[in-house]
Amino acid sequence: MSVDIRPADAAPGRPSRQALSALLYRRGRLRLAGLLTAPAAWLILVYIAALSALLITALWTVDTFTGKVSTTWTLDNLIQVTTDPVYQTIALRTLRIAVLVTVVDMVLALPIAFFIAKVASPRWRGVLVVAILMPLWASYLVKAYAWRNVLAEGGLLEWLGISSPGYSEAAVVIALSYIWLPYMILPIHAGFERVPDSLLEASSDLGAKPLATLRLVILPILVPSIIAGTIFTFALTLGDYITAQIVGGTTQMLGTVVYANVGAANNLPLASAVALIPIAVIMAYLLIVRRTGALNNL
Amino acid sequence: MKLSRSARITLGTLTAVVLLFIYVPLLLVVINSFNGDRSFGWPPRSFTLEWWSRAFQSEGVREAIATSLWVALISTAISLVLGTLLALALQRHDFFGKDVINLLVILPIALPGIVTGIALNNLFTTVLGVSLSLWTVIIAHATFCMVTVFNNAIARLRRTNSSFEEASSDLGAGIFTTFRLVTLPQLRSALVAGGLLAFALSFDEIIVTTFTIGAGQQTLPVWILNNLFRPNQAPVVNVVAVVLIIASVVPVWLAQRLSGDAIGTTRSRKKASPGITKASSTAR
Amino acid sequence: MARTQSSLPLLCLTTAALLALTACGTSNGSTEGQGSAPELTAQAEVGEGEGSLSVLAWPGYVEDGTNDPDVDWVSSFEEETGCMVDFKPFGTSDEAVTLMRSGQYDVVSASGDASLRLIAGGDVEPVNVDLIESYEGIYPFLKDQLWNTVDGVNYGVPHGWGANVLMYRADQVTPAPTSWRSVFEDAEQNSGKVTAYDSPIYIADAAVYLMAHNPDLGITNPYALDADQLAAAVDLLKAQREHVGEYWSDVVKEVQSFASGSSVIGTTWQVGANIAQADGADVKTVLPEEGATGWSDTWMIGAESEHKNCAYKWLDHIASPEINAQVAEYFGESPATPAACELTQDASHCETYHSGDEDYASQIWYWTTPVAECIDGRTDVECTDYSEWTKAWTEIKG
Numbered sequence: 001m002s003v004d005i006r007p008a009d010a011a012p013g014r015p016s017r018q019a020l021s022a023l024l025y026r027r028g029r030l031r032l033a034g035l036l037t038a039p040a041a042w043l044i045l046v047y048i049a050a051l052s053a054l055l056i057t058a059l060w061t062v063d064t065f066t067g068k069v070s071t072t073w074t075l076d077n078l079i080q081v082t083t084d085p086v087y088q089t090i091a092l093r094t095l096r097i098a099v100l101v102t103v104v105d106m107v108l109a110l111p112i113a114f115f116i117a118k119v120a121s122p123r124w125r126g127v128l129v130v131a132i133l134m135p136l137w138a139s140y141l142v143k144a145y146a147w148r149n150v151l152a153e154g155g156l157l158e159w160l161g162i163s164s165p166g167y168s169e170a171a172v173v174i175a176l177s178y179i180w181l182p183y184m185i186l187p188i189h190a191g192f193e194r195v196p197d198s199l200l201e202a203s204s205d206l207g208a209k210p211l212a213t214l215r216l217v218i219l220p221i222l223v224p225s226i227i228a229g230t231i232f233t234f235a236l237t238l239g240d241y242i243t244a245q246i247v248g249g250t251t252q253m254l255g256t257v258v259y260a261n262v263g264a265a266n267n268l269p270l271a272s273a274v275a276l277i278p279i280a281v282i283m284a285y286l287l288i289v290r291r292t293g294a295l296n297n298l
Numbered sequence: 299m300k301l302s303r304s305a306r307i308t309l310g311t312l313t314a315v316v317l318l319f320i321y322v323p324l325l326l327v328v329i330n331s332f333n334g335d336r337s338f339g340w341p342p343r344s345f346t347l348e349w350w351s352r353a354f355q356s357e358g359v360r361e362a363i364a365t366s367l368w369v370a371l372i373s374t375a376i377s378l379v380l381g382t383l384l385a386l387a388l389q390r391h392d393f394f395g396k397d398v399i400n401l402l403v404i405l406p407i408a409l410p411g412i413v414t415g416i417a418l419n420n421l422f423t424t425v426l427g428v429s430l431s432l433w434t435v436i437i438a439h440a441t442f443c444m445v446t447v448f449n450n451a452i453a454r455l456r457r458t459n460s461s462f463e464e465a466s467s468d469l470g471a472g473i474f475t476t477f478r479l480v481t482l483p484q485l486r487s488a489l490v491a492g493g494l495l496a497f498a499l500s501f502d503e504i505i506v507t508t509f510t511i512g513a514g515q516q517t518l519p520v521w522i523l524n525n526l527f528r529p530n531q532a533p534v535v536n537v538v539a540v541v542l543i544i545a546s547v548v549p550v551w552l553a554q555r556l557s558g559d560a561i562g563t564t565r566s567r568k569k570a571s572p573g574i575t576k577a578s579s580t581a582r
Numbered sequence: 583m584a585r586t587q588s589s590l591p592l593l594c595l596t597t598a599a600l601l602a603l604t605a606c607g608t609s610n611g612s613t614e615g616q617g618s619a620p621e622l623t624a625q626a627e628v629g630e631g632e633g634s635l636s637v638l639a640w641p642g643y644v645e646d647g648t649n650d651p652d653v654d655w656v657s658s659f660e661e662e663t664g665c666m667v668d669f670k671p672f673g674t675s676d677e678a679v680t681l682m683r684s685g686q687y688d689v690v691s692a693s694g695d696a697s698l699r700l701i702a703g704g705d706v707e708p709v710n711v712d713l714i715e716s717y718e719g720i721y722p723f724l725k726d727q728l729w730n731t732v733d734g735v736n737y738g739v740p741h742g743w744g745a746n747v748l749m750y751r752a753d754q755v756t757p758a759p760t761s762w763r764s765v766f767e768d769a770e771q772n773s774g775k776v777t778a779y780d781s782p783i784y785i786a787d788a789a790v791y792l793m794a795h796n797p798d799l800g801i802t803n804p805y806a807l808d809a810d811q812l813a814a815a816v817d818l819l820k821a822q823r824e825h826v827g828e829y830w831s832d833v834v835k836e837v838q839s840f841a842s843g844s845s846v847i848g849t850t851w852q853v854g855a856n857i858a859q860a861d862g863a864d865v866k867t868v869l870p871e872e873g874a875t876g877w878s879d880t881w882m883i884g885a886e887s888e889h890k891n892c893a894y895k896w897l898d899h900i901a902s903p904e905i906n907a908q909v910a911e912y913f914g915e916s917p918a919t920p921a922a923c924e925l926t927q928d929a930s931h932c933e934t935y936h937s938g939d940e941d942y943a944s945q946i947w948y949w950t951t952p953v954a955e956c957i958d959g960r961t962d963v964e965c966t967d968y969s970e971w972t973k974a975w976t977e978i979k980g
Contacts, residue, residue: 021472028391031473035387036399039380039444043402047414050421051405054413057420062969067623069414069424086977089398103416108319108379111312119301119309128313135320137546139325140502141522142539146323148835149330152842156326166774167844169830181316206807210301239410242504244779246835249828250977255412260782261414262680275413281513282408286401335861336834343862357648429686512686515670523642524671532834551859 020083051279058272069268077273087257091277094254097173098237104177104224105233113185117192118200136182144246147175149294151247167249175247176237183236184229191225192218227289236286238278254278306324324543331536338533353537362521369432369517370500373439377496380440386481389455407443414442422510430512438510439503443496450492451485455581458484492508494549586858594661606726620704622885624735628713628963631851635892638681638878639670639691642913643741653912655905660778662899665892674831674948681705686945688887689896694729694879695783695949701737702953706869706882708735713894716901719919723943727952727955730880738880739897742906742915745876745946746779746787749850749858751808751840762791762870765848766818769825777820777836777848780829782968782975784951786875787849788815788822790947794872804952805950806958812966812974819978829979833857841867849874852935853914869945876946 023030042194061074081087091252150156150164151171157164165171195218203213241255254277261271301309334344353359384403388396406414413460418438422428466476502517511520522538525531612845637644646667649653656667670687672678682690682705692700701707706874711717717739724740731737746970751760755772766788769776779786789804793813801811827845830836834852839845840854841863855867881900899905903921911926916937923932936942942965950957956965 018472021474032387032391032393035383040382040399042380046437047406050417053420053425054417086980089980108316111309112316115309115313117400118308131317133550134546135324138324139519141523142327146327146544148327149338149340152845154842159340188322235408250826250979257976258412278410279413286408286546336857423684
């Protein structure tokens, strides 16, 4: 792979290339500009521009007859989203689901990640990691649909003699926990791997019981990895609407409302206003966890 | 760590239970791909190979897979270039606004797909007025795939010592030569891990794709979504899923091979594992 | 780096982007008057095909043999006309409108809850039906209707149609229902196992029910509801919500629920009932005494299409009895042309779907986009439009 980022006019011939190289070596700022320009421009021109346009749209309105966006400035959408109780109910429900999914995944991921990283024999370790990775490649949609069959009345779960929650909010939590679980296991596993065995031995040589070692030695090292995992499970759940549609029964999430409004009546302004809720929540979460260094563990 | 026998057994059992939780629904998909009942009644009343033969005859599936591979390849290539540049800029330099850029690269993956999807759709169709095509999908995918490459690369750069690069330039190598002969080899396995993840991410993405894909084109997830809605096609989707799971052995194995030390197979590793950090970013 | 600095660049960045965007604005601020369709003219003649055609349609309407080699009515079209077809399926009428608005598609199969929105938005243009040979053979009761004709101008060619009937598990719901009451006021008898269609347009189903049982409200067309009438429908649906196990938007998903018993009663399309029966589920359908909502699809031509000749050729092709029969049978709906009934593989297809049964058809309120100007002719009130229905639907589901 080549990472030549020199300007086109410097291309021909070695001398100019050497000159450029020397120039870039002497001038750190120039080197930085060369490295940063393309990716920063991409992120700003594509992503920030798109997000800004969306946010502005939230301040516009829709021509009620043709359903086209009309550029009349109004705060109506924002007011409606913040004051209408139905949006509050949906926002709270979505948050609740996202928190539950995150907690469930954390509880499931910690022991299995610990087992793989620190208990299993080297040979098993490889097998287990592959076993965790494989389901990532089965389509998201297919997995959600599989849960639909598992949870159906007279489906696999009831057939096994376990009572099914039916298509409900609980079903959404179960299915999403399932789908996002690998995203929690993998960073936590990586975190455990970063804990040197020698440190654990030292801890136990100094008389610490396993639980004390876990609490005093492992956990502090692990926190950023756990938070990295939560960013995924939390953010991915917050924006989901497909799983809610497949196993949620009557459950509406924020994503459902956004999706309904983008298509239905083509009300992009209202959809944008609703989309501000998950954007705000995620931004707040990212800013809080930034201190922990979790963002470097994503 | 020294654990009591019972603690080990408990942990092992928990692991087995979680694995069961992961694999039972997948097993159900496999069984349903043979289920004679078009609406997957349970337990299956009859079995059939019809869906398998239909899946293999379906040109639509083959085209969709080819499209998905193409989209994933190009967006991975773009993410590799951009992600590496960004990682070098952020790890080797200090500048005003560094934190913001760091946050910015994470946003496309941290914000819900539907937000990214409608934002890009609005940008392409309303603001820029370009018509949607596979290229708009590729631009969208590259935007959120960049972060996986970036994270792997920067994690590796943080652990490698820049003194090698300094030595290289002290010995007279230009900065491009240094990059090619010193930095890149150090980064190689991290880039492979990040690239594979980016590929996987793009290959299975549905929400952003729905909003950015043009007329008459479908990636595999779009094909799946369209066909789950069709009475005679839904069972064929199960077959495709099974084939995908089986085929996923290839990239997983590749990840194991190529990032070598990465996937926790060696016990006494000095370095932490970069290859695994990778999969953590497979969001979406 | 100091923490306080870090938000500054982001702020600058966003402000810059905001300014840039405000300056450009978006180009489609609309000033069209309500009710009148934009002035567009139909083609006067059909010339040589332009070589390609991009089609936006319900899944199952455009089959070129890639999904099933035996199901193919695109290849013959491509051979005859030289117009190569690109197909994009959509999942809901709302999606169709959004996609059509991008101007990328030459023709679209629009249900009545999409067609008016497309016409009003200037996204589709009038169709000169004299240029379409197959048009003459179409059932008269499908022509010149609210959802395909505005001010006497035709905007498309009718395709298939069907009713949103009531489906129930015969082994679990007794006595057999004859009224929509069983999913509204009597829903609690099957609490948790009632299903309903997941779209704002389902509000019209409640309106059809209210029209029969609550005449004081004065509803004469379920797609023309003033604020009070909408509120009554919303209340009815909110009460129903307590007993709904699942809202469906995907007919396979619905069939699955009926097969497993997760749902036992609710609205469906005939095709859903057929699949369920084929899979051995003990379900029956009924057209309840109040009548029902339904769909009648129309093939329309995009205003910005650059392949209009191909578009006309497609409209003619798809409405021809032979092709119409294939599509109707594959999709599971009634064909638009009586001649198609002779050509279906299953000889009783038209009977199953009540094609040409005018009495049956007259009980159907075809999906029509609710607009502010009441389509029932009232001028003293303003009706609720689709965006209000959408908000109401969000509120109903809670």
